[in-house]
Amino acid sequence: xxxxxxxxxxxxxxxxxxxxxxxxxxxxxxxxxxxxxxxxxxxxxxxxxxxxxxxxxxxxxxxxxxxxxxxxxxxxxxxxxxxxxxxxxxxxxxxxxxxxxxxxxxxxxxxxxxxxxxxxxxxxxxxxxxxxxxxxxxxxxxxxxxxxxxxxxxxxx
Amino acid sequence: xxxxxxxxxxxxxxxxxxxxxxxxxxxxxxxxxxxxxxxxxxxxxxxxxxxxxxxxxxxxxxxxxxxxxxxxxxxxxxxxxxxxxxxxxxxxxxxxxxxxxxxxxxxxxxxxxxxxxxxxxxxxxxxxxxxxxxxxxxxxxxxxxxxxxxxxxxxxxxxxxxxxxxxxxxxxxxxxxxxxxxxxxxxxxxxxxxxxxxxxxxxxxxxxxxxxxxxxxxxxxxxxxxxxxxxxxxxxxxxxxxxxxxxxxxxxxxxxxxxxxxxxxxxxxxxxxxxxxxxxxxxxxxxxxxxxxxxxxxxxxxxxxxxxxxxxxxxxxxxxxxxxxxxxxxxxxxxxxxxxxxxxxxxxxxxxxxxxxxxxxxxxxxxxxxxxxxxxxxxxxxxxxxxxxxxxxxxxxxxxxxxxxxxxxxxxxxxxxxxxxxxxxxxxxxxxxxxxxxxxxxxxxxxxxxxxxxxxxxxxxxxxxxxxxxxxxxxxxxxxxxxxxxxxxxxxxxxxxxxxxxxxxxxxxxxxxxxxxxxxxxxxxxxxxxxxxxxxxxxxxxxxxxxxxxxxxxxxxxxxxxxxxxxxxxxxxxxxxxxxxxxxxxxxxxxxxxxxxxxxxxxxxxxxxxxxxxxxxxxxxxxxxxxxxxxxxxxxxxxxxxxxxxxxxxxxxxxxxxxxxxxxxxxxxxxxxxxxxxxxxxxxxxxxxxxxxxxxxxxxxxxxxxxxxxxxxxxxxxxxxxxxxxxxxxxxxxxxxxxxxxxxxxxxxxxxxxxx
Numbered sequence: 001x002x003x004x005x006x007x008x009x010x011x012x013x014x015x016x017x018x019x020x021x022x023x024x025x026x027x028x029x030x031x032x033x034x035x036x037x038x039x040x041x042x043x044x045x046x047x048x049x050x051x052x053x054x055x056x057x058x059x060x061x062x063x064x065x066x067x068x069x070x071x072x073x074x075x076x077x078x079x080x081x082x083x084x085x086x087x088x089x090x091x092x093x094x095x096x097x098x099x100x101x102x103x104x105x106x107x108x109x110x111x112x113x114x115x116x117x118x119x120x121x122x123x124x125x126x127x128x129x130x131x132x133x134x135x136x137x138x139x140x141x142x143x144x145x146x147x148x149x150x151x152x153x154x155x156x157x
Numbered sequence: 158x159x160x161x162x163x164x165x166x167x168x169x170x171x172x173x174x175x176x177x178x179x180x181x182x183x184x185x186x187x188x189x190x191x192x193x194x195x196x197x198x199x200x201x202x203x204x205x206x207x208x209x210x211x212x213x214x215x216x217x218x219x220x221x222x223x224x225x226x227x228x229x230x231x232x233x234x235x236x237x238x239x240x241x242x243x244x245x246x247x248x249x250x251x252x253x254x255x256x257x258x259x260x261x262x263x264x265x266x267x268x269x270x271x272x273x274x275x276x277x278x279x280x281x282x283x284x285x286x287x288x289x290x291x292x293x294x295x296x297x298x299x300x301x302x303x304x305x306x307x308x309x310x311x312x313x314x315x316x317x318x319x320x321x322x323x324x325x326x327x328x329x330x331x332x333x334x335x336x337x338x339x340x341x342x343x344x345x346x347x348x349x350x351x352x353x354x355x356x357x358x359x360x361x362x363x364x365x366x367x368x369x370x371x372x373x374x375x376x377x378x379x380x381x382x383x384x385x386x387x388x389x390x391x392x393x394x395x396x397x398x399x400x401x402x403x404x405x406x407x408x409x410x411x412x413x414x415x416x417x418x419x420x421x422x423x424x425x426x427x428x429x430x431x432x433x434x435x436x437x438x439x440x441x442x443x444x445x446x447x448x449x450x451x452x453x454x455x456x457x458x459x460x461x462x463x464x465x466x467x468x469x470x471x472x473x474x475x476x477x478x479x480x481x482x483x484x485x486x487x488x489x490x491x492x493x494x495x496x497x498x499x500x501x502x503x504x505x506x507x508x509x510x511x512x513x514x515x516x517x518x519x520x521x522x523x524x525x526x527x528x529x530x531x532x533x534x535x536x537x538x539x540x541x542x543x544x545x546x547x548x549x550x551x552x553x554x555x556x557x558x559x560x561x562x563x564x565x566x567x568x569x570x571x572x573x574x575x576x577x578x579x580x581x582x583x584x585x586x587x588x589x590x591x592x593x594x595x596x597x598x599x600x601x602x603x604x605x606x607x608x609x610x611x612x613x614x615x616x617x618x619x620x621x622x623x624x625x626x627x628x629x630x631x632x633x634x635x636x637x638x639x640x641x642x643x644x645x646x647x648x649x650x651x652x653x654x655x656x657x658x659x660x661x662x663x664x665x666x667x668x669x670x671x672x673x674x675x676x677x678x679x680x681x682x683x684x685x686x687x688x689x690x691x692x693x694x695x696x697x698x699x700x701x702x703x704x705x706x707x708x709x710x711x712x713x714x715x716x717x718x719x720x721x722x723x724x725x726x727x728x729x730x731x732x733x734x735x736x737x738x739x740x741x742x743x744x745x746x747x748x749x750x751x752x753x754x755x756x757x758x759x760x761x762x763x764x765x766x767x768x769x770x771x772x773x774x775x776x777x778x779x780x781x782x783x784x785x786x787x788x789x790x791x792x793x794x795x796x797x798x799x800x801x802x803x804x805x806x807x808x809x810x811x812x813x814x815x816x817x818x819x820x821x822x823x824x825x826x827x828x829x830x831x832x833x834x835x836x837x838x839x840x841x842x843x844x845x846x847x848x849x850x851x852x853x854x855x856x857x858x859x860x861x862x863x864x865x866x867x868x869x870x871x872x873x874x875x876x877x878x879x880x881x882x883x884x885x886x887x888x889x890x891x892x893x894x895x896x897x898x899x900x901x902x903x904x905x906x907x908x909x910x911x912x913x
Contacts, residue, residue, distance in 0.1 A: 033778060035756070035772070035779050036744065036756055036779050036780050037777050037778055038777060039742075039744065039756075039779075044756055044757070044760060044779075046769075046773050048770070052770060052771075052774050053770060054773065059757070120782065134776065
């Protein structure tokens with residue numbers, strides 16, 4: 001296992017993130033993976049190669065040099081897609097499968113919820129809703145939604 | 158030791174020679190033809206004596222070298238045999254129970270060795286020292302007695318009184334609730350009373366030509382309104398208050414039952430079906446809850462109302478009151494009549510309902526087996542059959558039940574009629590006024606209406622009582638592995654395990670027999686043997702999922718039974734053949750034994766268990782949901798999570814129960830690597846079917862039929878060419894063929910190991 005900074009990170013000409021170890025000049029394509037994407041997104045990040053083997057481990061992003069950190073954050077941002085639901089406009093019915101029409105921080109959309117079990121409570125106030133394809137929608141704080149949205153959401157809790 | 162009733166004692170002592178004393182005497186209940194006849198076998202300081210009831214004389218055998226007394230048992234019936242060098246001299250049969258026979262045999266053997274009858278005193282001393290009271294057998298015996306008692310005591314409504322234990326914390330609120338009930342009921346009785354003067358002082362005079370007294374009418378009518386409003390407010394508060402209390406009682410009941418259930422030993426769960434237990438804690442507590450919050454409250458109100466009404470009616474006119482109340486005893490009698498039949502019926506309904514649940518609880522977790530054997534039809538037949546029986550029994554109950562309510566209604570109508578007839582007769586004789594009759598009719602209108610609903614309480618009470626009994630069945634069950642009275646707290650351990658003459662029997666079946674073994678701190682011991690040779694039992698005993706029947710298990714020199722169970726188990730890491738993952742995230746599952754673990758500890762444990770990389774491949778990493786309805790993991794992956802779970806608590810004692818046998822060889826290598834990390838510096842007991850996985854073990858213990866047959870390292874045992882050698886040879890042949898097949902079918906293997 002390679003720990004802090006005996007490696008180098010940069011983007012290759014294909015736009016992929018590559019990792020070079022000091023002892024070995026070959027570049028290896030890597031992707032950053034958050035170990036705890038929900039409970040602890042800013043710490044515990046692994047750099048794994050295309051075969052899924054872990055090449056480097058980052059305890060905390062804050063401890064990395066500026067350029068590495070930006071590179072990783074950039075890469076993570078391009079891979080992660082968790083729209084945050086700001087408002088629930090309407091529901092097609094109250095019995096699953098049900099189509100949700102929502103306003104998110106990434107624009108308005110609709111998705112299909114297969115069953116109540118796809119709504120996952122992250123904490124008492126926050127929820128994560130997975131649609132039929134596994135795309136996750138986040139509700140950061142239930143209490144911050146408007147009255148109408150809360151009433152609709154309540155049918156599924 | 159004496160197990161005899163006095164008449165046998167007298168007879169026995171009359172046989173004794175001068176200076177001879179009885180050391181152990183045992184009453185047996187069967188003769189050699191296995192019929193129930195009393196008899197006695199005794200060891201005295203000089204001889205073995207026996208007599209069956211009905212025998213003329215005592216049989217005697219004086220001690221000598223050749224004589225041996227042995228026992229064996231099968232299915233709860235024992236054989237006690239007296240042998241000499243050539244033949245069987247005599248034998249007895251007995252019902253299994255307690256250790257009396259064992260003591261008899263031990264005593265006999267010691268006496269024979271002593272051979273000199275004079276020395277009996279010193280021997281007696283040693284016998285009494287040996288009498289370590291066996292907690293377990295006493296426990297079992299008392300448990301048995303309690304059981305048979307509860308069978309005799311049929312479901313009685315008195316069971317409901319046992320709920321008081323749960324109601325006690327709320328007695329203040331219950332009292333207020335009761336007072337509110339009293340007041341609100343009284344308030345509802347005011348309006349009919351006011352109809353009397355309203356009729357007599359306002360309406361009748363008007364009919365007789367006088368103008369309506371507006372003032373008086375307003376007074377009475379506002380009285381009516383006020384009473385109604387007060388009754389409404391009081392009724393609302395008391396219902397709300399008592400419903401709250403009963404909801405809390407129900408919640409307490411549920412939690413207490415569940416907590417108690419979790420405290421019960423392994424055995425209990427083995428003997429019960431999941432569906433039944435779930436129904437008890439879920440449905441039954443809910444039913445009791447509903448009963449307390451709704452039906453009991455209504456019933457109490459009704460009773461208060463009837464009593465109050467009766468008092469009012471009698472104070473107005475005793476004769477009319479008597480006639481009005483006459484149907485009451487008839488209805489009470491009717492209720493009593495139906496009560497018994499309904500009770501039996503409802504108990505049956507409950508049992509059937511549990512059976513329907515059981516079918517579901519059996520089938521749904523085993524759905525793969527059902528589908529693989531294409532037995533959907535049979536399972537649905539089974540369900541249909543259970544449901545049909547449910548229907549039939551309900552039909553039968555409903556037959557009685559449906560007759561009940563209309564009959565009460567009919568009696569109500571007849572009662573009203575009687576009051577009309579008697580009232581008109583009394584008015585014609587100027588004994589009462591029209592107002593009085595109106596008031597009476599208004600009262601009994603409500604009164605009989607309540608009787609109708611009261612009749613419903615019978616069945617509901619019975620159901621609740623049956624539910625209560627089923628709940629208390631759980632609560633009354635004592636764990637067969639009791640926590641010691643003064644448990645020794647056990648914070649650190651060396652992990653030295655010592656088994657001293659350990660025997661264990663399950664019911665009447667002897668599983669482990671006189672096993673002695675010392676496992677040094679940090680040593681890895683492999684348990685080897687055919688399935689059914691008692692390997693898992695030994696592990697269960699060491700984990701204290703069961704208590705030993707005889708002998709003792711010492712941890713660092715302390716008897717296992719004297720240690721605090723929770724403290725002790727905290728030092729044990731258990732990896733099972735079928736790893737169980739709870740519904741929750743992977744991180745939660747790894748941290749199950751230590752919920753306070755930090756994320757870095759979790760990652761560290763997962764790394765050591767070779768689980769880290771596959772976890773990273775999951776969409777949410779360590780935050781992925783697994784378990785029922787969760788992420789699909791293969792058998793090997795789940796196994797590695799369970800290894801990480803064991804690693805995280807950093808146990809001194811590690812138990813691997815067939816940890817690698819459910820996965821293919823490639824995954825096994827992966828798990829084996831993980832286990833090597835785990836085993837470091839810990840006392841390890843490993844059970845493995847594949848002997849090759851135990852190569853790292855310091856010693857191998859070979860078990861057969863609950864006994865240790867060989868101990869030694871792999872090389873030693875191979876050199877000995879004994880039991881282990883044959884086992885190994887047999888397996889080596891299989892593995893040769895297996896290896897070629899597994900490499901081909903390893904993909905198939907891992908998919909079959911998948912969870913869903």
